[in-house]
Amino acid sequence: MVSPGELRLLIELSEGEDEFTPETGPGGAVEYPTAARLLDERDGEVLDVLERFATRGVLEGEFVSKVYSCPECSEQGMxxxxxxxxxxxxxxxxxxxxxxxxxxxxxxxxxxxxxxxxxxxxxxxxxxxxxxxxxxxxxxxxxxxxxxxxxxxxxCRECLYMFPPEETIERALYRYRLTDDGREWTERHRVARETAADSLEERRFEVSVDTTVEGEGTSHPVHVFAEDPLMGERRVVSVAERPTGERVEAFCEIAREVGAHPIVITTTGAVSEDVAERADAAELTLLSARPDGTLDSEYRVGEGAPRGQSLFQRLTAAVDMPAWKTQ
Ligand SMILES: [Zn+2]
Ligand SMILES: [Zn+2]
Ligand SMILES: [Zn+2]
Incomplete structure (x- = not known):
């Protein structure tokens, strides 16, 4: 699942600054200041996020230099x-x-x-x-x-230990930009998010895109939050390439905390078996984002055939979900 912060970061590469360049901070630590500002705290280390998207082919990196971290305390910039x-x-x-x-x-x-x-x-x-x-x-x-x-x-400037270079942690640094596939990937996820927001707006929800919701003592970033103050109805939307059980469970937990019904959009049209089971049990609404940007109630489970629409429509009615445009 792409987190709101991650999507923010990719959209910036697509529409704003077209690359993230590593900079060396005062203590010698490596920073990607622009990218770091776009991420939320829960997204973790900016370097890990960038490397993960590079591994998936969404980003490509041009080698810049290397940085060495302390094997004792992990401090960067030895x-x-x-x-x-x-x-x-x-x-x-x-x-x-x-x-x-x-x-x-x-x-x-x-x-x-x-x-x-x-x-x-x-x-x-x-x-x-x-x-x-x-x-x-x-x-x-x-x-x-x-x-x-x-x-x-x-x-090491932090713990003052000295090490032979080969005993320290070497990390190559790259200047990151979107690949052609990555640009498409970003657009697909952005459009899915916008379409979900628009559809909820049509249903007279007050909609916030890329926002945070207040849970029990923590605020959670979400792709879309929608509220119908009159009816007391709430929806939260998550966009994912291929939703997996663990991530969906965490998302449903957030939805429970804020009293909203969770909507999960798969941009590949596929979900894992356990996610489909949750949808069958009406714990969440599952939708597929089509290549043309529209949302569809059909999705594939695992490697299997598309799951039927009639079942979904019954569920939609059961949870009083917006009538998503289909076909
Ligand atoms: Zn150290
Ligand atoms: Zn000596
Ligand atoms: Zn002598």
Whole structure:
């Protein structure tokens, strides 16, 4: 089932900004600010939502960069640092290291400097400046280890742990836009929502599209909410590609909470067996969105044949549902 927030996000890609670009926030975390603003809290992480639609072929992603997350605390945007191979401290800095060729002592040049000239702290020999070989090396300020190649580490700004890059969580970032199929998919769902709203309006309901309804202590985003204040009748509408039992159950629960009759629209014309059973039991009204945008009372169950219309019409009468235009 496409959530109201998800549909909002896809419609924005279809009609407004045509792509969502990742941005790096202050702490290094990755954000899709426009997309995140469009989603509701219950939709979860924006990155997960975008990836899910990309997997389904609704969105396509163009590779932008990668982000690394902390395996300890999941914080995004780890920072690169070099570290000492002996003690793992990041406080290892590139320094000019001087080596006394005769005895082999290697240390920062300042170690050799005395008031009266250069002296090797190891063998106590007075030195001329060309007795020392100089090269750029790392010196650890924690344990004094001198080394040429530091370890590569990623450092977490949140929990302050350091990890080898391969132990962190790597995630590729993409710039997302709708595929041609995705554009059609979005349009199909948007039209189904609008048609449901229009039909309810014709039945003299006061209709709100893409709104929230107040449940018991929580507000729930819904595709359509319709109320007939005179009759005290309420309807909530959910649009789904292929409604599944679990999602429909959650939607019926919301409908119960707000005292509304649930209407589920399938944009593929198919539903799972348990959803059809609920419809048969008049717990909800099930409709199919046809390719031309009209709503139809026929739907397929599982892989089976279309379920009959007469049964549906009886149910429609039983729950005093709007007479959806059929045929
Ligand atoms: Zn060290
Ligand atoms: Zn020496
Ligand atoms: Zn961390």
């Amino acid at each position: 920072q690169y640092t070099t570290a000492c191979p002996a003690c793992e401290s990041a406080h290892a800095v590139e320094t000019t290291v001087a080596e006394h060729r005769a005895c082999g002592l290697a240390a920062p040049e300042s170690y050799f400097e005395r008031e009266d000239g250069l002296v090797c702290p190891e063998c106590e020999t007075s030195l001329r400046t060309d007795d020392l070989d100089r090269r750029e090396q790392y010196v650890c300020k924690e344990c004094e280890e001198v080394f040429e190649t530091p370890e590569h580490r990623l450092w």
